[in-house]
Amino acid sequence: MLNIKNLKVGLAEEDKQILNGVDLNIGEGEVHAIMGPNGSGKSTTSYVLAGKDGYNVTAGSAELNGENLLDMDPEERAAAGLFLAFQYPVEIPGVGNMTFLRTAVNAQRKARGEKELTAGEFLKIVREKAKSLKIDAEMLKRPVNVGFSGGEKKRNEILQMAMLEPKMCVLDETDSGLDVDAMKLVAEGVNALRDGKRSFLVITHYQRLLDHIKPDVVHIMANGKIIKTGGPELALEVEQNGYADILAEVA
Amino acid sequence: MNSLIGKNEISDTLADFFIQPNGATWANNIRSEALVAFNDFGVPTKRDEYWKYTNPQKLTMIPTEPAALFSNDEPPMFESIDRVKIVFVDGILDLSQSDDLILEGATIETLVDATSKDIHWAKDLFGSLEKNGQKPVKRPLAALNTAMAAEGLVIRITDKCKKPLAIRYIHNSETSDALVHNIIKIESNAQFTLLESGAGAARFNSVLEVDVADNADFHHVRTQGRDHERKTVTHIFGRLGKESIFKSFTMTVNGTLTRNDAVLEFTGDNARATVAGATAGDGESFHHDDTVFITHDAVNCESRQVFKKVLRNGATGVFQGKILVKADAQKTDGYQISQGLLLDDNSNFLAKPELEIYADDVACSHGSTVGAIDEDAIFYLVSRGVPRKQAQDMLVLAFLAEAIDEIDSNDLADDINDRLAAWMNRR
Known part of the structure; x- marks a missing residue:
């Protein structure tokens, strides 16, 4: 599904290298987690994949189902x-x-050559999906994320994900700012989208989220590289011992 | 149509260029007095304080620069609204295109008719709010309008009007130079909505005098016509009685030069006024100026000025807004916000907020910001699959929405929003 090879990335406006050769392969239906200390390059990886301005890709590639993401x-x-x-x-x-959700859904459908949803069709789908995320009609009417609590914002992200039905979901510290209940709700929303085909990359500091969204593979990132890869037990190890041991082990 | 009918082609001053209409003695006296005032003021120049950011030369030169006609297949504004429609072509009332001048709760006359009658209620209103609004800031082109305008409507509202009156100003001659003067008297407890649309003429000078009596409501929604080369100067003079409401919104897209003056005075307690504007300007030739002067001379009144301008490709937007709170105008709530959204480095937004407060128990606030489009918001939208152009349009419309929200009627606000959305893709 997602194949990242030797990805090296620096900041566009200053001479600073952030990713120093990231390799990552996520197969269809797999859930991978990336953990790592602050400043290790986790969020940068997600931004570069999504195409945010301000980064220079100096080497490597990132492909989604064989298509070169970095060219798009x-x-x-x-x-x-x-x-x-x-x-x-x-x-x-x-x-x-x-309005935002409908514009996004229809823009994607249009780009893929599919028929756009009518207002009625859209409304039916969004109401159903919003309900399972405990997003009420009032929240749907309000301006995008304005006045939303931390939990509401994250639920709104998952609602967008549910509406857009992507193949590859990257979750950048979706657990940050959430209490336990809110995290459970978000995790349930994510789990509901696991259908054996859709793949996930879950970026997090903490093992907590991975109790709810169970990963197949866990990667540890430090200094812009994946330094260790393992199973779910790797996350537990981090939870118990912190990153110091792993960093020392690799160094 | 010869647009120079009623004009003196060989004149070399603006005052001589127009020919003063002849009516009843009282009207002639008002016009002559306005002409004296205009001659006394002189034509505005860039040296005048309130023309510092807007060069009035295109508004004062004679004859006016021609302006190409703008044609498209869009339906006229406010078509979907149940209304009484009146059409002026190049500043001249066209009864053949207008509905009958009949509106329940109102009497509607032409300025020609009203100013020909020896006795008419308009005697006390015609030119009086304009004259009152010449202090402390002079507005010479408004005095010129009072002195020389032959055309316009004289409207008296005696009840709550269910339908709005929609005036459409058609620009049909490349060289037309029009003066239109409308007078509206809204009596106690009455309500009236005025809709105006269209460029009006190659050069269009309008004055609207509105006297809103106690407990009366006035709503005004205006769009100024997309003719790229039009020159426009408008003046609204409003007087607000006790517990009255005055709300005016203007949308401006295109045009070479637009100057919109609004001069309001609170004379009765507990009244509320809003003057709002949404502007989208594209190109170096676009220059748009909102100049507002609100005088609080009564207790516990609330005024709002809400102006939003989106500018690109070298366009210029100006806002000059003043709140004057007189010593006895306690409990005044004055609010003023003007914001420019610049879509590139070549465009300009110039703002001069002014507060002059003599009362000691007031709440006045003003804010003025200028900024670029929020790139984080753009990225958020495009990362969801919305194409960049569409994402930018969404943010531009969202920016202007705050001004459009000042319109009370949802139907009218929707009409304005739909129009703006369509205009994002066609100049």
Whole structure:
């Protein structure tokens, strides 16, 4: 599904290298987690995959189902099936959440040559999916993320993911700022989307989230590289001992 | 149509260029007095304080620069609204295109008719709010309008009007130079909605005098016509009685030069006024100026000024907004926000907020910001698959929405929103 080879990335505006050769292969239906200390390059990996400005790719490649992601505009990556759940979802005053969702869904359908959803069709689907995430009609009417609590913002990300039905979901610290109940709700939303075909990359600091979204593979990232890869037990090891042991082991 | 009918082609001053209409003695006196004032003021120049950011030369030169006609297949504004429609072509009332001048709760006359009658209620209103609004800032082109305008409507509202009156100003001659003067008197407890649309003429000078009596409501929604080369100067003079409501919204897209003056005075307690504007300007030739002066001379009144301008490709937007709170105008709530959204480095937004407060128990706030489009918001939208152009349009419309939200009627606000959305893709 997602194949990243020797990805090296620096900042566009200053001479600073952030990713120093990331290799990552995620197969169809797999859930991978990336853990790592602050500043290790986890969020940068997600931004570079989604196509955010401000980064220079100096080497390597990233492909989604054989298509070169790095050559595409962000909206093309989305239409190709990539979805990034933001660590800090952006507030957009003046744009209604519902309008935004429908515009996004139909823009992707249009880009893929599919028929756009009518207002009625869209409404039926969004209501059903919003209900399972405990997102009420009021939240759908409000401007995108404006005045949303931390938990509401993250649920809204998962709602977008559910509506857009991507092939490859990247979750950037979706657990940050969530209490235990909110995290469970978000995790349930994610798990509901696991259908054996859709793949996930879950970026997190903490093992907690991985209790709820069970990964197949866990990677440890440090200094812009994947330094260790293992099974779910690797996350538990980090939880108990921190990153120091692993960093020392690799060094 | 010869647009120079009623104009003196060989004149070399603006005052001589127009020919003063002849009516009843009272009207002639008002016009002559306005002409004296205009001659006394002189034509505005860039040296005048309130024309510092807007060069009035295109508004004062004679004859006016021609303006190409704008044609498209869009339906006229407010078509979907149940209304009484009145059409002016190049500043001249066209009864053949207008509905009958009949609106329940109102009497509607032409300025020509009203100013020909020896006795008419308009005697006390015609030119009086304009004259009052010349202090402390002079507005010479409004005095010129009072002195020379032959055309316009004289409207008296005696009840709650269920339908709005929609005036459509058609620009049909490349060289037309029009003066239109409308007078509206809204009596106690009455309600009226005025809709205006269209470029009006190659050069269009309008004055709207509105007297809103106690407990009366006035709503005004205006769109100024997309003719790229039009020159426009408008003046609204409003007087608000006790517990009255005055709400005016203007949308401007295109045009070479637009100057919209709004001068309001609170004379009765507990009244509320809003002046709002949404503007989208594209290109170096676009220059748009909102100049607002609100005088609080009564207790516990609330005024709002909400102006939003999106500017690109070298366009210029100006806002000059003043709140004057007189010593006895306690409990005044004055709010003013003006914001420019610049879509590139070549565009300009110039703002001059002014507060002059003599009362000691007031809440006045003003804010003025200028900024670029929020790239984080753009990235959020495009990462969901929305193409960049569409994402930018969404943010532009969202930015302007705050001004459009000042319109009370949802139907009218939706009409304005739909129009703006369509205009994002066609100049």
